[in-house]
Amino acid sequence: MEAFGLEGVVVADTRMSAIDGDRGELIIGGLPVAELAELSVEEVAARLWGGDADDLAGALADGRRAAHARLPGLGGALDAGDGMAALRGAVAQLDDDRPAAITGAVAVFAAAWWRRQRGLPPVAPSARSHAADYLRMCTGREPTDAEVAAIRSYLCCVVDHGMNASTFAARVVTSTRADAVSAVVAAIGALSGPLHGGAPGPVLDMLDAIGSPDAAADWIEGELAAGRRIMGMGHRVYRVRDPRAAVLERAARRLGGRRVELALAVEESAAAILGRRHPDRPLRANVELFTAVLLDAVGLDRRQFSTAFAVGRVVGWLGHIAEQRAWGRLIRPRARYLGPRAAAGA
Ligand code: COA
Secondary structure, three states, X not given: OOOOOOXXXXXXXXXXXXXXXXXXXXXXXXXXXXXXXXXXXXXXXXXXXXXXXXXXXXXXXXXHHHHHHHHHHOOOHHHOOOHHHHHHHHHOOXXXXXXXXXXXXXXXXXXXXXXXXXOOOOOOOOOOOHHHHHHHHHHOOOOOHHHHHHHHHHHHHOOOOOOOHHHHHHHHHHHOOOOHHHHHHHHHHHHOOOOOOOOHHHHHHHHHHHOOHHHHHHHHHHHHHOOOOOOOEOOOOOOOOOHXXXXXXXXXXXXXXXXXXXXXXXXXXXXXXXXXXOOOOOOOEOHHHHHHHHHHHOOOOHHHHHHHHHHHHHHHHHHHHHHHHHHOOOOOOOOOOOOOOOOOOO
């Protein structure tokens, strides 16, 4: 059977996560995503990598400190205008490929890039939780408990999601026995593409453009008439509402996110309109709709959203990298040749 794009093809065994797209269920590290989102990043890392969460808290704090010390030596990597390009260039310079070192560095580099964009010096990390420290290093101020809870839920919620493109890229590179830094650089490259994790910024643009709930239906009809897609709606795997949308909606609501009601109205309107156009293809809210609302509410700028995704997802990449190493099988599919062949004997 042809499976171009590898849709539906199983390429590995994993203990990281399982998705049931028809029922809208997501299990990560053995827990439903709603329960996982109540844990700390350290506890989630312990579930995915093995080990003790307290030990990992220390190792992650060490990783953030080591990465901060490297900032002056990164050359122009963090000057890139695009956050994912900056992250790629900075992470490529790491020489410690332990999971906590890489995870700590991604948070530090993502935050330092954003501050440099605004002409501000980096904020030194501290020994507090990974989620709280990331937010503080981004904003330069002490986050509230509610903000920490929200960013922690977000980072845990996006930590892993089956064999998505960036995870697969990390697995392919690891399968050649390359080091974890190379695999994470490849994953960052895959995540930088607009089809993978690029929607929350445009979601915020959409909510700004719509402005108020009663304007949603007309705006959506106009976009569809112009041949454009509604950001934050639809998913390759889910046929019901993405379970992460509910978790992030709840987290944003707890924080009093000012765009929660607007996002809900847009979702309701879009689902009804898209349902009439595609009666056989349910199109519901995906993770990006409430990601945008939540990250905006904790004080991140929309240009930081893709790097925030990498700060969360790197924990999952590193879990898959460890699994791939343990398995040891080179990933080597085939391609169908469509080019010319010299005639026999010519
Ligand atoms: N808005 C409008 N129409 C949409 C849509 C959306 N968000 N998502 C899918 N559709 C339409 C497609 O145009 C297609 O219509 P057609 O059959 O008339 O061409 C139909 O629904 C089926 O879509 P399909 O291309 O099979 O979906 P997919 O599985 O390839 O796409 C996404 C999945 C996520 C890429 C797609 O839903 C999308 O582009 N969403 C908006 C961007 C977004 O939020 N991305 C973040 C994903 S987490």
